[in-house]
Amino acid sequence: MNSPALVILAAGRARRYGGTKQLAPIGMHGEAVIDLIGSDAFAAGFDDIVFVVNAETGPSIMDHVAKFWPKGHKISFVIQKEIRGTVDAVLSARSVIDETKPFGVSNADDVYGRESFATLGKHLQESTNNCLVGFQLDRALVGDLPVSRGTCNVVNGHLTDIHERRNVQATLDGFIADDNTEPRVLHPQSTVSMNLWGFRPQMWDLMAEAVAKHDFAAEPEIQLSTFVGSILHRTPLRFDVLPTSSRCIGVTHADDLPLAQLLVREEIAAGQRPEFAFS
DSSP, X not given: OOOOEEEEEEOOOOTTTTSXXXXXXXXXXXXXXXXXXXXXXXXXXXXXXXXXXXXXXXXXXXXXXXXXXXXXXXXXXXXXXXXXXXXXXXXXXXGGSOTTSOEEEXXXXXXXXXXXXXXXXXXHHHOSSEXXXXXXXXXXXXXXXXXXXXXXXXXXXXXXXXXXXXXXEEETTEEEEOSSOSOSEEOTTOEEEEEEEEEOTTHHHHHHHHHHHOOTTTSSOOXXXXXXXXXXXXXXXXXXXXXXXXXXEEOOSGGGHHHHHHHHHHHHHTTSSOSSSOO
16 A cells, blocks of 8 residues: 555635744744644655645745755645635645545644544555544634634444534533534534545545535635535445544644643653654
């Protein structure tokens, strides 16, 4: 089995963060978010990494990788010309990936944990199913400001449905999704998607079909969670949900950074990741 590729989605404008959050100094020695992601991906056996960037912040991300990442790995960059959602972003990477390979997809502003990447890499090399690494809701929030989360229905280890919930936050009354959708109160151990996916090569054509048919005038973006939810009931493709106890350390708002830095240091102290991203 070919070693899997990884598409890192780094084309977001990070308006809520107010800067290039992919380069936020989250590591103990000032390493950026993408440095920890890259370190975990290399350790999990991903040998071909593609960054999807935008024309504005892409050059600074490229410069950072050239300066700080170790040599000897295949690393590519592609530009998502229009911000049309995460499915379109993944498709931007198609031209530079070996289409016979299984591939993973991750955000560029979430540190998923070494265990999560190891689980994903192993599954892509050993299974013929697509997959999603499923996080517990109470381990997928940093800070108390609202975020979006894809809540998952899982039956016998397989994804049966996924719904994007917005304005999700931890409150004194529990975990609340303030988006006029029921249930408003979410269970703290609910399985949620943090966009850490594993796809078989046949998914390329299904993604291309979804983008070609999508009405971008009515809905400017098409997200992976929406796309996967739309194909679950019309194709024989199975999505295994890979549970993880890892904490997903995301940086959505600038106020999240101090807590995110503390959580990374706790992982290092617990032996869950090395002190230096690249050593």
